[in-house]
Amino acid sequence: MQSIRVEQLLKDDEFDLGLALVTGEAGLGRDIDFDKIQKPGLAFTGYTDFVRARRVQVLGNAEISYLWQVSPEERTRALAWLATRQVACVIVTKGLQIPDELRDICLSSGTPLFRTHLLSSNLISKLQALLEEKLAPQTVLHGVLVDVFGIGVLILGKSGIGKSECALDLIMNHHRLVADDVVDIKRKGPDVVFGGGNEIIKHHMEIRGLGILNIKDLFGVASVRDRKRIELVVELVEWSDDEEYDRIGIDERTYTILDVDIPLLTVPVRPGRNITTIIEVAARNQLLKLQGHHSALEFQERLTRAMANSTPPRRVVGDDVE
Amino acid sequence: MAELTRDLVIQNELGLHARAAALLVGLVARHKPDFWLRKEDMEINGKSIMGVLMLAAAKGTTLTARVVGPEEQGLKDMLDQVEELVNNKFGEGR
Numbered sequence: 097m098q099s100i101r102v103e104q105l106l107k108d109d110e111f112d113l114g115l116a117l118v119t120g121e122a123g124l125g126r127d128i129d130f131d132k133i134q135k136p137g138l139a140f141t142g143y144t145d146f147v148r149a150r151r152v153q154v155l156g157n158a159e160i161s162y163l164w165q166v167s168p169e170e171r172t173r174a175l176a177w178l179a180t181r182q183v184a185c186v187i188v189t190k191g192l193q194i195p196d197e198l199r200d201i202c203l204s205s206g207t208p209l210f211r212t213h214l215l216s217s218n219l220i221s222k223l224q225a226l227l228e229e230k231l232a233p234q235t236v237l238h239g240v241l242v243d244v245f246g247i248g249v250l251i252l253g254k255s256g257i258g259k260s261e262c263a264l265d266l267i268m269n270h271h272r273l274v275a276d277d278v279v280d281i282k283r284k285g286p287d288v289v290f291g292g293g294n295e296i297i298k299h300h301m302e303i304r305g306l307g308i309l310n311i312k313d314l315f316g317v318a319s320v321r322d323r324k325r326i327e328l329v330v331e332l333v334e335w336s337d338d339e340e341y342d343r344i345g346i347d348e349r350t351y352t353i354l355d356v357d358i359p360l361l362t363v364p365v366r367p368g369r370n371i372t373t374i375i376e377v378a379a380r381n382q383l384l385k386l387q388g389h390h391s392a393l394e395f396q397e398r399l400t401r402a403m404a405n406s407t408p409p410r411r412v413v414g415d416d417v418e
Numbered sequence: 419m420a421e422l423t424r425d426l427v428i429q430n431e432l433g434l435h436a437r438a439a440a441l442l443v444g445l446v447a448r449h450k451p452d453f454w455l456r457k458e459d460m461e462i463n464g465k466s467i468m469g470v471l472m473l474a475a476a477k478g479t480t481l482t483a484r485v486v487g488p489e490e491q492g493l494k495d496m497l498d499q500v501e502e503l504v505n506n507k508f509g510e511g512r
Contacts, residue, residue: 236461238469256447277463277468277472278462278463278466278469278472296471296472297468297471297472302467303469308436308467409452
């Protein structure tokens with residue numbers, strides 16, 4: 097499981113959370129490992145079973161006005177769980193006035209306490225976006241990611257099989273390079289994976305015989321993009337006469353990246369086979385499938401219909417008709 | 419399948435720059451076994467020059483090389499040659 101430190105929330109300048117540290121600096125090194133925030137709600141009544149460690153607690157109007165309308169002793173009791181539950185941090189929204197009891201327990205337990213001027217709803221949606229982004233499961237794959245007709249095609253295969261050359265060919269055909277060689281992959285939500293290039297090498301490619309090329313400079317700004325959802329995996333393999341390749345396309349095979357199954361095509365490479373064209377057509381075919389048309393299945397149905405409609409040929413024995 | 423790992427420390431002044439990376443990739447590409455290089459929590463295919471460059475390994479960086487192949491002696495020879503290249507400062511003399 098990925099995790100980030102609480103101080104990264106404070107340092108972030110991308111999501112504009114507007115956080116200011118009130119107290120509890122000692123806990124800035126605490127980890128956040130859960131990408132959903134929590135509003136304590138019932139925890140104030142003593143029912144703290146669902147308060148999770150390493151999770152961000154957001155106190156909005158409801159929580160703070162509850163705290164203000166009970167007695168100071170009651171307040172201390174309502175907040176007691178903060179001393180032991182090791183929550184990641186506490187954020188008070190809308191610039192609400194913070195009760196001393198909350199400040200005290202955060203200081204003594206080393207729980208970072210932040211305030212923000214944002215409304216709870218705004219803070220939560222921004223924070224959620226930040227946490228999903230930073231805590232997303234991620235991996236790195238060796239391959240090339242190209243946007244072909246809007247389909248993110250991840251080309252895999254052994255070193256030297258011609259992945260980069262194939263990608264270059266696709267770029268020449270006005271498709272867009274996302275990442276060459278090293279693809280950083282992140283999962284978003286349960287079934288979407290995005291791929292992107294590494295900061296240092298992004299928009300560059302190595303082509304044997306030419307060396308390192310800057311694709312953006314050579315082909316212009318429209319020839320590259322920073323990230324793309326991966327919707328099709330094409331695995332290039334050396335042609336082998338012993339191997340059976342898919343001839344029909346009815347069986348759907350998948351390649352699993354970060355627990356997400358993505359349609360997989362295995363394409364054998366051999367002189368005279370234009371891999372670029374095959375990948376372009378594969379992307380078109382994938383577009384069709386996404387719109388509900390499946391060439392191979394439709395063809396099979398057509399064949400089945402044709403067979404059902406035709407009367408079986410009569411058996412002819414010699415000159416006699418049976 | 420056998421697997422061997424070895425730590426390498428980059429010693430030349432310029433670090434694992436483009437020319438050095440090309441030498442390294444050229445060397446390992448002549449061997450059959452798979453070759454991986456790890457810097458901290460990032461592991462890349464060491465047969466790809468862009469991957470090696472992405473590590474941006476400056477002088478003093480420790481990289482972990484991992485080789486996977488059918489026979490152990492071949493793996494050891496391969497690692498020996500890689501280590502020699504790295505310790506030789508990629509022939510740069512400084």
